[in-house]
Amino acid sequence: MPKHVIDPNQWIKLYSDYLFNYTITRVNDREIAQDLVQDTFVAGLKSMKNFKGEASERTWLISILKRKIIDHYRKINSKKGKAEVRMSYNSDENEGDWLEERVADPFDKTAEDSIENSELGAAIHDCISKLPEKQANVFKMKTLLNYETEAICNELEITASNLWVIIHRARTAMAACMEKNWF
Amino acid sequence: MSKLKLSCQEASHICDKNQYKEANFREKVILTIHLIYCRACRKYTSRNSKLSKLVSNPKVKTMDVSAKEKLNAAFQKELANHQ
Numbered sequence: 001m002p003k004h005v006i007d008p009n010q011w012i013k014l015y016s017d018y019l020f021n022y023t024i025t026r027v028n029d030r031e032i033a034q035d036l037v038q039d040t041f042v043a044g045l046k047s048m049k050n051f052k053g054e055a056s057e058r059t060w061l062i063s064i065l066k067r068k069i070i071d072h073y074r075k076i077n078s079k080k081g082k083a084e085v086r087m088s089y090n091s092d093e094n095e096g097d098w099l100e101e102r103v104a105d106p107f108d109k110t111a112e113d114s115i116e117n118s119e120l121g122a123a124i125h126d127c128i129s130k131l132p133e134k135q136a137n138v139f140k141m142k143t144l145l146n147y148e149t150e151a152i153c154n155e156l157e158i159t160a161s162n163l164w165v166i167i168h169r170a171r172t173a174m175a176a177c178m179e180k181n182w183f
Numbered sequence: 184m185s186k187l188k189l190s191c192q193e194a195s196h197i198c199d200k201n202q203y204k205e206a207n208f209r210e211k212v213i214l215t216i217h218l219i220y221c222r223a224c225r226k227y228t229s230r231n232s233k234l235s236k237l238v239s240n241p242k243v244k245t246m247d248v249s250a251k252e253k254l255n256a257a258f259q260k261e262l263a264n265h266q
Contacts, residue, residue: 008262009262011258012251012254012255012258016251016254030250034250034253034254037254038254038257038258041254041258041261042258042261045258045261045262120237124237124238142203143203143235143238144238149203149205164196164199164200167199168195168196168199171199171202171231171234172227174234175230175231175233175234178233178234178237179230182237
């Protein structure tokens with residue numbers, strides 16, 4: 001098996017979206033997620049010597065990121081000082097109606113739902129990272145960030161019809177990739 | 184342009200536009216007519232809308248371009264320090 005090499009110059013371009021998506025499903029705050037991703041890259045840079053090349057760069061970075069997320073939760077927990085006990089009653093008059101509370105709340109997101117969603121994010125970013133760079137860029141701007149067609153054209157200096165061709169190719173590739181990995 | 188028959192290339196272009204709600208009414212009508220008799224485009228359309236549905240899931244998130252630039256700048260500084 002070929003050894004994986006490490007090249008920090010490409011990190012931001014290749015992995016920042018994947019790491020960000022990974023983080024945001026776990027911390028639920030854009031600012032914090034961005035900070036954690038940045039911390040991860042810096043930490044990765046500092047311990048580059050320890051990279052043995054057994055896993056891919058991305059796996060290695062994710063393992064650092066996991067530590068960072070755990071640290072983050074430790075920190076906010078220690079700020080509180082002590083564990084918090086929470087009792088949730090729907091309202092005051094419901095207090096004591098324990099049987100009532102056991103009835104599943106139909107509007108509540110189930111655990112399965114959120115697991116599926118976080119995996120979906122990873123799968124999509126996985127597929128995006130397989131696209132050629134230009135297609136990936138345009139697809140992300142158009143589909144995930146919801147930019148106007150004109151704004152993208154101006155920023156990347158391409159014509160509208162050019163943009164639609166790129167979008168078409170990206171969508172075809174994405175659909176094939178998602179079909180293979182997701183359904 | 185007043186024709187009612189589309190080539191498949193045009194049809195897929197309209198279909199792509201439709202995923203972003205950018206196709207106008209006339210285009211949608213002739214696309215639907217095309218889909219009646221074109222099996223390949225029907226398949227493309229169904230895959231395309233499936234993809235749209237997946238991607239529009241609110242849990243799928245990316246960084247803003249500005250945030251990414253900020254990250255990149257900070258990282259480049261760190262990289263320069265490091266080498």
